[in-house]
Structures are given as structure tokens and as C-alpha cells.
Amino acid sequence: MFRFSDPALNKISEKVLAGERLSFDDGLTLDGTRDILGLGWLANVVRERKNGNNAYYINNRHINHTNVCVNTCKFCAFSRKEGEDGAYTMALEAVMKAAHEYDGQEFSEFHIVGGLHPSLPYDYYLEMTRRLHDEFPGTHIQAFTAVEIAYFAQISGKSVRDVLVELKSAGLGSLPGGGAEIFADRVRKKICPEKISGNEWLSVHETAHEAGLNSNATMLYGHIEKAEDRVDHLVRLRALQDKTGGFLTFIPLAFHPKNTDYSRLPRTTGQMDLRMIAMGRLMLDNFPHIKAFWIMIGEKTAQVSLSFGADDMDGTVVEERITHSAGAETAQMMAKRRLESLIIEAGRTPLERDTVYHLVNA
Ligand code: V47
Numbered sequence: 001m002f003r004f005s006d007p008a009l010n011k012i013s014e015k016v017l018a019g020e021r022l023s024f025d026d027g028l029t030l031d032g033t034r035d036i037l038g039l040g041w042l043a044n045v046v047r048e049r050k051n052g053n054n055a056y057y058i059n060n061r062h063i064n065h066t067n068v069c070v071n072t073c074k075f076c077a078f079s080r081k082e083g084e085d086g087a088y089t090m091a092l093e094a095v096m097k098a099a100h101e102y103d104g105q106e107f108s109e110f111h112i113v114g115g116l117h118p119s120l121p122y123d124y125y126l127e128m129t130r131r132l133h134d135e136f137p138g139t140h141i142q143a144f145t146a147v148e149i150a151y152f153a154q155i156s157g158k159s160v161r162d163v164l165v166e167l168k169s170a171g172l173g174s175l176p177g178g179g180a181e182i183f184a185d186r187v188r189k190k191i192c193p194e195k196i197s198g199n200e201w202l203s204v205h206e207t208a209h210e211a212g213l214n215s216n217a218t219m220l221y222g223h224i225e226k227a228e229d230r231v232d233h234l235v236r237l238r239a240l241q242d243k244t245g246g247f248l249t250f251i252p253l254a255f256h257p258k259n260t261d262y263s264r265l266p267r268t269t270g271q272m273d274l275r276m277i278a279m280g281r282l283m284l285d286n287f288p289h290i291k292a293f294w295i296m297i298g299e300k301t302a303q304v305s306l307s308f309g310a311d312d313m314d315g316t317v318v319e320e321r322i323t324h325s326a327g328a329e330t331a332q333m334m335a336k337r338r339l340e341s342l343i344i345e346a347g348r349t350p351l352e353r354d355t356v357y358h359l360v361n362a
């Protein structure tokens with residue numbers, strides 16, 4: 001049995017060992033405890049209960065079709081206004097060409113997100129999905145955040161449900177977890193005032209799950225949010241997962257301040273990054289997986305996080321623009337062999353998965 005240096009963790013430990021749900025107040029305790037090893041130990045109990053010694057990764061490719069966006073989120077260094085220096089928009093042919101650059105390589109997923117473009121028509125997204133699906137029939141298309149889906153509904157005059165159903169029949173496989181940021185209105189109004197609300201984000205995911213699409217969930221931390229906001233975010237995700245069961249993975253995203261309106265803020269620390277992984281694992285008792293996105297927290301912290309609740313390191317990625325626009329110093333790609341050796345050194349069993357956690361090459 002672990003000896004906690006923070007006595008407040010004893011009560012929480014009893015609940016965790018008994019498989020009981022943690023409360024909002026427990027979440028605050030976890031967020032504030034200085035006993036990071038105790039917190040990690042608890043998260044590891046749940047991690048091993050759910051996923052044993054397995055540590056998953058995916059061979060995937062990211063495509064960001066445009067950085068032009070009608071919104072101006074204060075934490076975003078990726079977006080541009082049309083005509084601004086660095087703005088780009090890929091025509092459909094360019095998207096297809098970028099996708100075919102990877103011909104001959106083994107990968108199982110395209111991860112596609114972009115800005116809310118002021119003039120691209122809804123058909124562009126439908127056609128992109130259809131063509132990728134036709135030309136890469138074995139590759140799962142995880143595309144368009146809830147924020148983009150809500151925007152497609154707005155520009156097409158269709159309901160969110162109809163948009164999701166049409167995209168699904170064009171070949172969409174699942175939704176990525178972006179756009180969640182922090183649900184609390186008070187924070188959202190400051191960091192991304194034009195973005196759909198937290199409730200709307202949750203509602204798009206609920207509708208996606210009802211339409212038979214799985215999805216992921218993220219939380220952007222390390223900016224102006226407080227502990228209560230982080231715990232509130234997790235509790236609201238947990239409540240939706242109770243209802244639908246459609247979430248696959250939770251991914252805490254470490255805020256990168258460079259080139260953003262918050263450039264005066266410091267980068268997140270190793271303690272904070274591990275704490276968010278562990279809190280995610282402990283509070284989201286109904287999520288099957290917790291992902292350490294190595295691009296955001298670095299491969300070193302991601303490796304250690306495999307003992308703090310994470311069971312997934314995301315993937316090979318190859319080209320990533322969103323975090324790198326905001327000063328990420330990580331590489332843009334990691335070879336499968338490197339990912340595997342990091343996992344093995346951490347004492348875990350590396351397993352290549354597809355988007356929905358079926359094993360690849362098993
Ligand atoms: O929604 C934007 C975040 C997200 C910054 O579903 C930033 O498997 C840090 O959601 N610093 C997009 N983060 C990326 C995303 C994602 C990534 C990997 C895997 C999955 C998945 C989803 O990136 C945005 C926003 O929350 N973001 N700017 C920044 N400066």
C-alpha cells in the first residue's frame with residue numbers, strides 16, 4: 001500500500017480502490033495536492049485496472065487544410081485572417097496531393113482539422129471526406145472538431161445532426177477532441193468569445209455519438225483557468241459519457257503561449273502536465289483511454305505519464321501545425337520504432353492501434 005504524504009489522499013484512495021466515483025471536491029483535492037507521487041500512484045491503479053500494461057500508439061497523418069478562421073481565439077497562434085501574411089487554404093486537389101505524399105507508407109488514420117473559413121462552401125468538406133474515403137478506403141478519417149461541425153451547420157443551413165449524418169455517409173469515421181478548451185463560460189468568454197459554448201460543444205458530441213460516430217475530448221489547460229474550471233470540465237465530460245458512452249479518449253492539451261495574446265504567460269510545468277493526465281484518469285472513470293499527446297508535452301513527459309494514468313501516446317503525426325505555430329519545440333514526427341522504444345523503456349507493452357483501438361498488425 002502506498003504511504004501518502006498528503007493525508008487528504010487517504011479518503012480518495014479508499015474510493016479509488018473500491019471503484020467508487022470521485023466527487024467534484026475530490027477533484028479539487030487532486031488538483032491542489034502536493035503529493036504528486038501519491039496522485040500518480042492512484043491514477044496508475046485505475047490505468048492498470050482498465051488497460052493493464054498496454055500502451056497504445058497510432059500511425060497517423062495530420063492534415064490542416066486551412067488556417068484562415070473567422071474566429072480570433074486568444075490562445076491560438078495558428079489562425080490567420082484572409083490575405084494576412086502566412087494565411088493558407090488548400091484547394092481540394094492540394095489536400096488530395098498532400099494525402100498522396102504518404103503513398104507507400106503505413107498509416108491507419110488521417111487527423112484533419114482546420115480554421116472556420118469565411119467562404120469555403122459546405123460541399124468542400126463533404127467532397128474532401130468523400131474523396132479521401134474513396135482513394136484511401138482502409139484509412140480512418142478522424143476529422144472536424146465540434147466547432148467546425150457547428151460552423152458547417154451554420155453555413156449550410158442544415159442541422160448539426162444532418163451535417164454529421166451526411167459526413168458519415170461520405171466516409172467520416174470519428175470526431176477529434178479539439179475545440180473543447182475549458183467549458184466554463186467565464187473563461188470561455190475571455191479566451192474564445194466567438195466560439196460555440198461549452199454546452200454546444202457537448203451537444204455536438206452527443207449528437208455525433210447518437211449518429212454512431214465515436215469522438216475524443218480535450219481540455220486546454222495552463223492559461224487563465226482555475227482549478228474549479230478544470231474539475232468542472234472533467235465532471236461535465238463524465239456526465240455526457242454516462243449518457244452516450246461514445247468518447248474513446250481524453251487528451252489534456254498543455255497551453256503553448258508563444259505567438260498568442262497570452263505570450264506573457266509561462267509554459268506549463270512537468271508537474272502540471274503529469275497532474276492533468278492523472279486527474280483525467282481518476283475523474284473520467286468511464287473513459288476507456290487517456291492520451292498523452294507527446295507533441296504538446298514532449299516525449300520525455302509523455303513517457304513518464306505512462307505511469308501517471310496515460311495508456312496512449314497518440315502517434316507518429318509527421319506534420320503538425322497548431323502547437324508548432326505556438327512555439328512547440330517538439331519534433332513534428334516520431335518514428336514508430338522510437339515510440340515503441342520509449343514505451344518499452346517505461347515498462348509497458350507497445351501496441352499499435354487504429355482510431356477505435358483495434359490492434360493493427362497484431
Ligand atoms: O482545439 C490551439 C488547441 C486543439 C493552442 O482528438 C492549442 O486525438 C496548445 O484538439 N497551445 C486542436 N493548444 C488539437 C486537438 C487534438 C490534438 C491531438 C489529438 C487530438 C485527438 C486532438 O489545439 C484546439 C485547441 O484546444 N490549441 N492553440 C496553443 N497555443
Ligand code: SF4
Nearest residue numbers: 069071073076079115
Ligand atoms: Fe479559429 Fe480554432 Fe484558432 Fe479559434 S482555435 S481561432 S476557432 S482555428
